Amino acid sequence: MNAATSTPQGVRVTVRGLRRSFDGQPVLKGLNFEVARGEVFVVMGPSGSGKSVLLKHIIGLETPDDGEILIEGESIQSPGVMDKYRMAMVFQSGALFNSLTVGENVGLYLSEHQLKSSGEIARIVKEKLEIVGLKGQEDRNPSDLSGGMKKRVAIARALVIEPQLILYDEPTSELDPVIAVTIGEEILKLNRRIRVTSIVVSHDRDLAFGIADRIALLNDGQILAVGAPDEVKHHPHPRIQEFLTAAFNHNLERTST
């Protein structure tokens, strides 16, 4: 997570036998998968299936009970590995600092690590906000922004790090369909532009099938399927089909009356 000096290049991420329990309740039950360099990898699954916990393990916010996470073949538990690769996370809530303006939020990484002069930071902040379609919003407070704008500010803040790996936690939750599509397009554009490896956790089927190179379906702490969107869509596992085809039954009211 150190300073950016050159054009980012995605990294390969390997998750091996990842297990984690909270208060004796297993949440992750031995996950195994690999994400290729520059890939958009979507982890789908119902609420409470362990998606966010998985992301927190990949970025080093949680420590696994067993198993390991490798970046370019190096365990993130090894000293110096987390500093060697540039990683960023876009949180579900945006996790913007309410005491700072939008501009200060976006430039926080550079200002706190004193990587650039204040003039240079202002230029970079302006540039990153422009990329996410928030030109000229530097002086606004996060509390004045809509949910979609907050998410885009969070993406701009992640971009400042010039990451090799971006993790998105439910990037379209609580957003209307139009904004959700915009955010999905932003994720895709970034991936194409800087070839960053993107791991997206979501239960939004439209987003997953719209942007993913590959999809993993997580259920009850286990991966049921990993593959290209079409492969996952036609996977025979009943739980996957239930998740992917869940819809309202319009005849329910008529039947009950």
Place this chain on the structure above:
Amino acid sequence: MFQNIGELVVLFWRTLQALPQTWRQRRKVYDQLFEIGNASLLMACILSLFIGGVIALQTGPLLAERGLATLIGSVVGNSMCKELAPVMMSILIAGRIGSAMAAEIGSMRVYQEIDALRTMNINPVHYLVLPRLVAISCALPVLVIFSIQVGWMGGALVSVFNDRIGISFPAFFNNLRDTVDLVKIINGLFKSLVFAVVIGIVSCHQGLQTIGGPRGIGRSVTKAVVNSIVLILILDYFVTRFLMYFD
């Protein structure tokens, strides 16, 4: 309880190790200093005026009945600078500033802002705890200096204008000057510094430990204030005992 004490000691040690970073965090230290001064100075002065006054009111008539009214300056002077100003100001600051610290850091924890800091490789101890601890450690002794002086004034006003005491301002302050020296004032300031560290560390620790939603934040705030006050009152005895060696 022992786990909590251990965590407090570890957090204090980490903050001490981060002290060389203070200059880099100076803007946040100024912000916190302003917050503490702005929120507490007026309240501290009002509180101290009445504390000084009530000591004079309680002890003055008793001393006057025995012909010792002039000793009231000594009683108010010593009790304010050695005990009441540091302890009462610390309790006030624990309530006003400690609660705000726990609430702010607690809400940052609940809304994942602290996780966001960690993903940016920004140490929460450097960014959140250090500026608050430095600011409160500077501000509380200064508030205590104000409190001591205003408390003396309160005691003097009651001593002069209360019919059952009725001594003059010069008599009050001459007696005060005879018994209160710089060492006693420094003793009080040292106490307030210890209490400031307790409030800062306990409040930040509670904030960082917050789990759950708004209810969790409320719980952290209550714990921060109650634990700070309990620790202040317990430590007050031991610090007083320690400082007696220098009297």
